[in-house]
Amino acid sequence: KRRYTITLLPGDGIGPEVISVAKNVLNLTGSLEGIEFGFKEMPMGGAALDLTGVPLPEETLSTAKQSDAVLLGAIGGYKWDKNEKHLKPETGLLQLREGLKVFANLRPASVLPQLVDASTLKKEVAEGVDLMVVRELTGGIYFGKPRGFGMNENGEEIGFNTEIYAAYEIDRIARVAFETARKRRGKLCSVDKANVLEASMFWRKRVMAIALEYPDVELTHMYVDNAAMQLVRNPKQFDTIVTNNIFGDILSDEASMITGSIGMLPSASLGEAGPGLFEPIHGSAPDIAGQDKANPLATILSAAMLLKYGLGEEEAALRIETAVLDTLSKGFRTGDIYSGENKLVGCKEMGDEVLKSI
Amino acid sequence: KRRYTITLLPGDGIGPEVISVAKNVLNLTGSLEGIEFGFKEMPMGGAALDLTGVPLPEETLSTAKQSDAVLLGAIGGYKWDKNEKHLKPETGLLQLREGLKVFANLRPASVLPQLVDASTLKKEVAEGVDLMVVRELTGGIYFGKPRGFGMNENGEEIGFNTEIYAAYEIDRIARVAFETARKRRGKLCSVDKANVLEASMFWRKRVMAIALEYPDVELTHMYVDNAAMQLVRNPKQFDTIVTNNIFGDILSDEASMITGSIGMLPSASLGEAGPGLFEPIHGSAPDIAGQDKANPLATILSAAMLLKYGLGEEEAALRIETAVLDTLSKGFRTGDIYSGENKLVGCKEMGDEVLKSI
Ligand SMILES: CC(C)[C@H](C(=O)O)[C@@H](O)C(=O)O
Ligand SMILES: CC(C)[C@H](C(=O)O)[C@@H](O)C(=O)O
Numbered sequence: 001k002r003r004y005t006i007t008l009l010p011g012d013g014i015g016p017e018v019i020s021v022a023k024n025v026l027n028l029t030g031s032l033e034g035i036e037f038g039f040k041e042m043p044m045g046g047a048a049l050d051l052t053g054v055p056l057p058e059e060t061l062s063t064a065k066q067s068d069a070v071l072l073g074a075i076g077g078y079k080w081d082k083n084e085k086h087l088k089p090e091t092g093l094l095q096l097r098e099g100l101k102v103f104a105n106l107r108p109a110s111v112l113p114q115l116v117d118a119s120t121l122k123k124e125v126a127e128g129v130d131l132m133v134v135r136e137l138t139g140g141i142y143f144g145k146p147r148g149f150g151m152n153e154n155g156e157e158i159g160f161n162t163e164i165y166a167a168y169e170i171d172r173i174a175r176v177a178f179e180t181a182r183k184r185r186g187k188l189c190s191v192d193k194a195n196v197l198e199a200s201m202f203w204r205k206r207v208m209a210i211a212l213e214y215p216d217v218e219l220t221h222m223y224v225d226n227a228a229m230q231l232v233r234n235p236k237q238f239d240t241i242v243t244n245n246i247f248g249d250i251l252s253d254e255a256s257m258i259t260g261s262i263g264m265l266p267s268a269s270l271g272e273a274g275p276g277l278f279e280p281i282h283g284s285a286p287d288i289a290g291q292d293k294a295n296p297l298a299t300i301l302s303a304a305m306l307l308k309y310g311l312g313e314e315e316a317a318l319r320i321e322t323a324v325l326d327t328l329s330k331g332f333r334t335g336d337i338y339s340g341e342n343k344l345v346g347c348k349e350m351g352d353e354v355l356k357s358i
Numbered sequence: 359k360r361r362y363t364i365t366l367l368p369g370d371g372i373g374p375e376v377i378s379v380a381k382n383v384l385n386l387t388g389s390l391e392g393i394e395f396g397f398k399e400m401p402m403g404g405a406a407l408d409l410t411g412v413p414l415p416e417e418t419l420s421t422a423k424q425s426d427a428v429l430l431g432a433i434g435g436y437k438w439d440k441n442e443k444h445l446k447p448e449t450g451l452l453q454l455r456e457g458l459k460v461f462a463n464l465r466p467a468s469v470l471p472q473l474v475d476a477s478t479l480k481k482e483v484a485e486g487v488d489l490m491v492v493r494e495l496t497g498g499i500y501f502g503k504p505r506g507f508g509m510n511e512n513g514e515e516i517g518f519n520t521e522i523y524a525a526y527e528i529d530r531i532a533r534v535a536f537e538t539a540r541k542r543r544g545k546l547c548s549v550d551k552a553n554v555l556e557a558s559m560f561w562r563k564r565v566m567a568i569a570l571e572y573p574d575v576e577l578t579h580m581y582v583d584n585a586a587m588q589l590v591r592n593p594k595q596f597d598t599i600v601t602n603n604i605f606g607d608i609l610s611d612e613a614s615m616i617t618g619s620i621g622m623l624p625s626a627s628l629g630e631a632g633p634g635l636f637e638p639i640h641g642s643a644p645d646i647a648g649q650d651k652a653n654p655l656a657t658i659l660s661a662a663m664l665l666k667y668g669l670g671e672e673e674a675a676l677r678i679e680t681a682v683l684d685t686l687s688k689g690f691r692t693g694d695i696y697s698g699e700n701k702l703v704g705c706k707e708m709g710d711e712v713l714k715s716i
Contacts, residue, residue, distance in 0.1 A: 163518060
């Protein structure tokens with residue numbers, strides 16, 4: 001039997017509900033695939049703030065580091081919105097990414113045939129969309145220094161940040177992106193603003209250098225404003241997209257909304273070594289928290305990514321993915337993807353249906 | 359008779375074609391409204407590079423500064439794509455914005471009833487969209503220093519830029535945005551990334567301070583990643599959006615694509631005093647340049663914005679806008695907005711039809 005330790009970070013809002021469902025799915029899948037999971041549940045985000053006064057307690061980070069993979073629910077909520085920066089749930093998430101050194105964020109966005117109607121895009125535009133955004137996650141303007149507040153030479157108050165990339169940071173995310181594209185349809189689009197920003201010119205130069213190692217992958221470049229348009233105009237043109245932290249934040253959210261089913265989309269954040277961080281891309285949805293209304297599928301699919309990318313357990317991952325598609329084909333829908341003709345279920349029941357299909 | 363001097367900057371690609379049409383429209387409108395225009399045509403962008411070696415010749419800038427308003431076609435093309443930064447057409451555009459001190463970029467994006475089918479969004483989502491992006495245009499990461507290339511303490515090559523805003527820069531764009539919202543539906547959404555960036559926290563703080571001057575305008579705040587999603591999910595929720603230079607670049611392009619008719623969309627860039635800069639938001643489309651295929655309506659509508667925002671000639675502006683709607687209602691379409699059932703026309707013929715309606 002293979003044994004893995006998984007750190008579970010339920011977090012805030014609907015986080016605990018979806019994590020509890022995903023845990024059951026992992027357990028059942030494991031028992032069928034000869035895998036045993038040891039789970040460690042730790043506080044994080046607003047929950048940790050309330051409990052310990054900080055959004056990422058040291059013990060949570062060290063437990064996460066020592067485990068084989070980390071599964072996060074969601075963080076944040078109105079309650080902590082006005083907190084100072086170092087006491088925001090979001091800051092805990094940034095610290096976790098930094099602490100685990102997970103520089104590569106993989107965010108797939110695909111339109112499932114069963115859910116094509118959920119997209120606000122016309123059917124012929126949405127149908128068949130299947131793209132992957134590879135976002136740099138531990139560099140750029142999110143972490144760049146100097147940053148802060150101050151005064152300029154005229155005595156005017158200012159606020160500032162630094163967008164900065166070193167060669168090794170671009171090289172390693174580019175390699176992840178080329179590898180990802182190679183396993184997909186062999187097309188990589190690097191998104192930047194190289195017509196204006198030096199950081200982007202440097203990004204483009206390094207991506208082109210790394211491209212020499214991947215002659216089988218077709219590389220193109222696109223400006224970020226154009227990419228934001230092309231995702232709306234014709235998202236099918238994209239296979240794999242690689243971009244920096246802030247552009248990736250914006251474009252991956254846009255891409256996921258294009259699928260119309262944010263409650264369905266998982267993500268994986270990977271480092272060079274050590275445990276990966278897996279989480280649904282949706283937020284903590286405080287307005288429906290505790291009401292058994294959340295869609296657990298994004299977290300279940302994040303658990304599948306955890307198996308595939310985090311533990312190399314591809315068969316177990318496939319089993320979960322198939323069970324999710326199966327459950328959708330049977331017509332089960334949570335409120336967020338319900339269109340009137342299917343069977344409306346809550347978070348727990350959706351989880352039970354996936355368990356049945358596994 | 360009112361007299362105005364207009365600097366025309368045809369630029370590259372389809373620029374000269376659309377500017378020539380817009381000039382005729384301005385002339386006819388002027389003759390009916392008692393306005394006389396003096397036009398000065400100057401080189402800019404790639405055309406200026408070929409002619410003078412720089413993308414914005416001093417004479418072009420000084421002519422523009424001395425005129426009452428500036429109408430720009432489009433700049434750029436494959437030919438100059440590999441140029442060094444200071445020899446790129448885009449650099450000329452940034453120098454022009456800086457030189458004219460046009461810090462406020464107004465970009466309307468509305469879905470005309472006649473063109474609702476052109477959007478890739480479902481009819482019920484696209485229908486009735488009518489929003490305005492107010493983008494800060496002469497600050498932020500586009501112009502922030504330090505910027506460039508170098509080495510970090512580990513001897514690694516780096517590329518970097520600075521996102522920076524001073525209070526007065528935020529205050530003045532916020533005021534333009536509040537004024538704009540006040541004349542529209544009274545709703546302003548300020549977009550930032552204040553959960554991560556100090557520059558955004560400062561942005562939000564200043565916008566909230568200026569809001570006290572506009573108690574009649576309803577102010578909300580949204581993170582940029584969420585805004586990129588909401589534009590796809592439900593663009594109708596937006597009235598006026600205000601945001602920084604780089605977020606505005608991305609979101610205004612996304613918003614314009616949502617209308618499905620980029621060939622229709624004008625923009626205005628305004629300063630505290632001095633001439634405004636008016637231009638279609640589409641690019642130079644080198645692939646169809648010189649073939650009489652371009653859609654001149656965005657430039658014609660930019661001329662209308664020039665009259666309204668640049669010269670205070672609201673009646674003349676309205677006359678042009680009405681003529682454009684009229685021409686569309688009669689079924690005339692250039693290739694980019696043609697859907698099979700209408701009358702396909704070229705750039706010149708479209709211009710002639712607008713002239714008839716004026
Ligand atoms: C919560 C926030 C800090 C975070 C980010 O900006 O990275 C989120 O938007 C995301 O994309 O995971
Ligand atoms: C051409 C480029 C420099 C410019 C910008 O980024 O501002 C363009 O994308 C725009 O939006 O007008």
